[in-house]
Amino acid sequence: MTNQTPPLLNLLFVLNPVSGDIDKATLEQTITDYCTERGRTANFHHTTGDDDLENLRAKLAARTYDAVFAAGGDGTVSLVAEALLGQTTPLGILPLGSGNGLSKDLGVPQDTQEALQLIWRNEERVIDTLQVGGQFSAHLADLGFNALVVERFDKGDTRGPGAYIRIATQEYLSYEPATYRIETDLETWQGQAFMVTIANANTFGSNVVINPNSDLDDGQFEICLIEPFPAAAAPGILYRLYNSEFDESNYTRRLCCRTASISVPDAQEVLVQIDGEPQTLPSPVKITINPQSLRVLVPLPAKAK
């Protein structure tokens, strides 16, 4: 569902200074100039990495904004989305992270100057979000291989896509898939998996399409399984993942559902990656949907610009 918005005049930009290893020294001035030229007011809030959700909520409680833009990667987008959950204020995205998955799913331009056009040419879309083990997720969460790589990435000194690929290659060589038990409102599946993705959206920031042809606003989500595969099958699986052919592989399956519970038999806790952030959660991990819970700004369709 999309709606034309009234002019957004008073804007808050939530800036993550470290995301994506991108220098943002001149970003505030660029945004301020762009907004001033178009009769908008730009306000700024910087994340610190500590108590960011509480601090942002306090800022939003103290003053009303017409829209709040996340200027960072998926973690920053998720932070702002959670602060705006269930409210009428829309989320805008300036993609400035390592991967920027949700912005790609929403068709937001990856170039900052082009993305800034969202402040005056936009429409609003209302999307679903998820609760994964009690934690908010606007985009994608997973257990298994990717969660492990994200945890190692998070502990490392280097950000950006190059560091992610280097760690993934190292971890793949020694990775042992776990057994998962997945109970949804419709079915039960148990078996070994290389990774288990809980998908509200379609595409990882790396452009891997883990959940093709699914909607962000259909009241349901998908659990996308990649089962253990021989090394010789890896290039074929990767090819399918980059070409929206997830269901065409012999090693993949998708469960579509409204609620789910995922456990690793005999494990008390599991490592879960949620919107790019690694977390250790008690097993089983329960997943529920927050239907139509977040307003997001998306570009106007091409013919309406």
Ligand SMILES: Nc1ncnc2c1ncn2[C@@H]1O[C@H](COP(=O)(O)OP(=O)(O)OP(=O)(O)O)[C@@H](O)[C@H]1O
């Ligand atoms: N000032 C800061 N100093 C250090 N870490 C910060 C700061 N502000 C936010 N963070 C941390 O940044 C992380 C979120 O980064 P974000 O996801 O936006 O960018 P990214 O990881 O580079 O990109 P992507 O998620 O697209 O791969 C969170 O872990 C958050 O705690």
